[in-house]
Amino acid sequence: MSAKTTNNAEEFIEAAGAHVRSDPVGNSILLTMMEGMRKSGGKGPTAYWTWAVDEAESGGGTAGACVCVPPNLAILSGMEAGAAAACAASLHESGAPVAGVLGPTRAAEAFVEEWTRATGSTAVAGRTEHILRLDTALPSLPGQTPAGHARPAKEGELEPLTDFFLEAAAGSGISREEARRSAQRQIASGHLLVWDDGEVAAVVGRTPASDGVVRITPMHTVPERRGRGYARALFAETLEQGRAEGASTFVLFTEAENTAAQSLFRSFGFRSHGTTVEYRFE
Template identity: 35%
Template sequence: MTLRESAIMIDMKLQVHRYSSVDEFLATTGELLAAREAEHNLMLGICSTIRADPERFAEDPPTFATVTDAAGRVIAASLRTPPFNQVLSWTDEPQAVDALVDALGDAPLPGMLGPKEPAARFAQRWTDVTGQTTRVEVAERIFRLERVIHPLRPAPGTWRRGEAQDRELLLRWWLDFLAEAMPEQAPPPDPGAYVDRWIASDHQWIYLWEVGGEVVSLVGAGAETPNGVRIGPVYTPPEHRNRGYASALTATASQDQLDRGRSFLFLFTDLANPTSNKIYRAIGYEPVCDVDMYRFGAGPVALDP
């Protein structure tokens, strides 16, 4: 056992290991996460963000954990970048989820996100251990794309990359997107700094759709995985909706990312929004699995980066 890792014995069969290094965590969980890259795109994307911009997380360092069985096989993993939610991997071992919760039970978690069944187990165990209430805040679905189906009738306009000159528009639309998509959630700390990093990053992309010189839609891409990247956010202000701009731009952004050598792309959808789910499927995105974001206690859950 090193200073970077501590192990907690759970009924002499499972071990919970904690790490402070993203590289150690990835070295340990590589096989587990790679086996279901789409399901784990958020976790892998957060790890790539930490590696690309470690100073961003220096003030409140990320925490990582794994659960191993009696044979030493990693059967579950979890991470958190405070003050954001705990993120849980896929696992078919309910006891592994219990072990994680038991190890994290003294942490002041605002909420968690994970594949539907493991997340439900985590939430129930959290209530049993801490006495806090839990509820599903957002029910989501992960989609994956390997080939773009371009709209038969493309919307008028052209796309371009977002630049520093777009900062005020990007900040306003980012906050509008969060307020609309997750109205009960706390905005991320210092959204202006978030947008500044977004513009300056070599690992994130901003796509804008213009009609007659006016920007009418936004699509982001980032949070790289070993073979892919996540698309999002996707936002069109109300006055420009129902004209095909988001479909055209999402298809364009997706094609651009595939042309950069990605094997596939991912995105999250809100199951309460059937329109967006239909649009993404028309472009070529296929459903992979459902994930739930839980809120713990009465406080607002901070949004993940």
Template identity: 35%
Template sequence: MSFMSATMGSAPGEESSGRGILLGMRCETTADPATMWDLASSFLLAHPVPNNVLVTNIAARRDGAVSDPAPATYAVVLDEAGRVVGAAMRTPPRAIVVSPMPAGAVPPLVEALARACPDARGVGGPATEAEAFATAWSARTGGGVVVERRERMYRLDAVAVPAPPGGRLRLAEGADRDLLVAWYREFEVEVGLPRSDDAPAEIEWRTADGRIFVWDDGGAVSFASATRPEGGVVRIGPVYTPPDRRGRGYASAMVAAMSQRALDAGAACCMLYTDLANPTSNRIYMHVGYRPIGDVTAYGFTSAGGTTAG
């Protein structure tokens, strides 16, 4: 499947500013994950940690492990030499996700996605790029933007084993399904995520694929998910412990054990995101070896009339 192209550049005789549209920048979009992978994977895998959400989602859809209720939109921004300098995706009903990119790549990306998916509900990505995209989207569409979440990205190369609580790590089983769905619904509310209609199905396939773990102490007391390794990186999350089980070290032990398991299986590193509004999660993951490497922001879009887009 070919890309659809939208080109933006300086008019003849004009010079591009450092924050403006770079000469010859163009954005191309496609609905085909295999096409996106072929063009963008080298760019994305050059920095596999900050690009992990894009990498894992494109790969899963390329392999048929995940399907969407409506066609996805993938986008790449290329410079005048045809080199990929930025990437993005929108998988309905989720928000747009953007990669790190130069400032001049943002305007053509916004223009292309405003045409391809005008009903997008928001954008998330590295703090600088997400803010630039949200600002440009608002100017392009006339709608508003609001910060929904601020998160910190962490990387782990070696595990610092915490003091063990009672219990053990185990893979989730089919019998855990209803509890995991209920916990995921609680997680959505707690961190302010929109309700995901496909959460039950996603939990089922992730469980079948060996991607969901629980900490078991006389029964499941905490759960977390892990991605398949892509580019040598395993991403852990979400991580959730119900309120009445917190403060006992379950999440720390679970994430440490999952991280060690991933490293033992050949991953170069692990990563996760934490809510900046939750100092506890930021602290406990640093205690098991995670180190902050950057911040990400999620913005919601509102229509010109003030209602939430998407």
């Protein structure tokens, strides 16, 4: 097993794009990053694109892929332990400043083992999240629509919405600047919705569709406004808009301990699609 790291997104897409697209739900974060970099023409922060090759396969098939955009975590596709270790070794040899890793359990643990061996660093376990997916038609849900309406977020709301992003991602280690950039991108694209009943009560974001898959992120309700149906109504509107734009599948990540959110998502028909884990290096 060997791996290669490049700063050229197009080279990565040519070599590993088919592998990433083979599981657009499990690889939704990596797919979104890949498509975003392609659309930007390679402009933006330096990214380290890595893919593993299994020489035992005829033609040397791609066995795994990951991308790291410092200071963010390295994002892994689903892959066997040997491929994940090869990706870690290649990233280390490239000099990439990897702060941590996020991916399926087996791949993430193998990456951590190789990275800590090569660097002498230690790994601290972070969040464990369930991947949920929805492929069916949207259900007709009972209940009254709360006061107010859904609307796109506005540029002037960037700072309070950044606070919402940070609260929704509590425990992930995301910086304010990272959260601000994410909110700004989604506001600019029209993919960040808020529920407005005179003031912002809830927020739900999503990505553009990539290979027919839309990822929901983030979702947050102002604590003192919870229990009034804002999140459910806004979530339903987000799904409807995604369907209207051609999405056939929705995916989201939810913390294993967040049973309330899981109950809401499952009421819409979301089902399990695996688990992802996070480690940070010290």
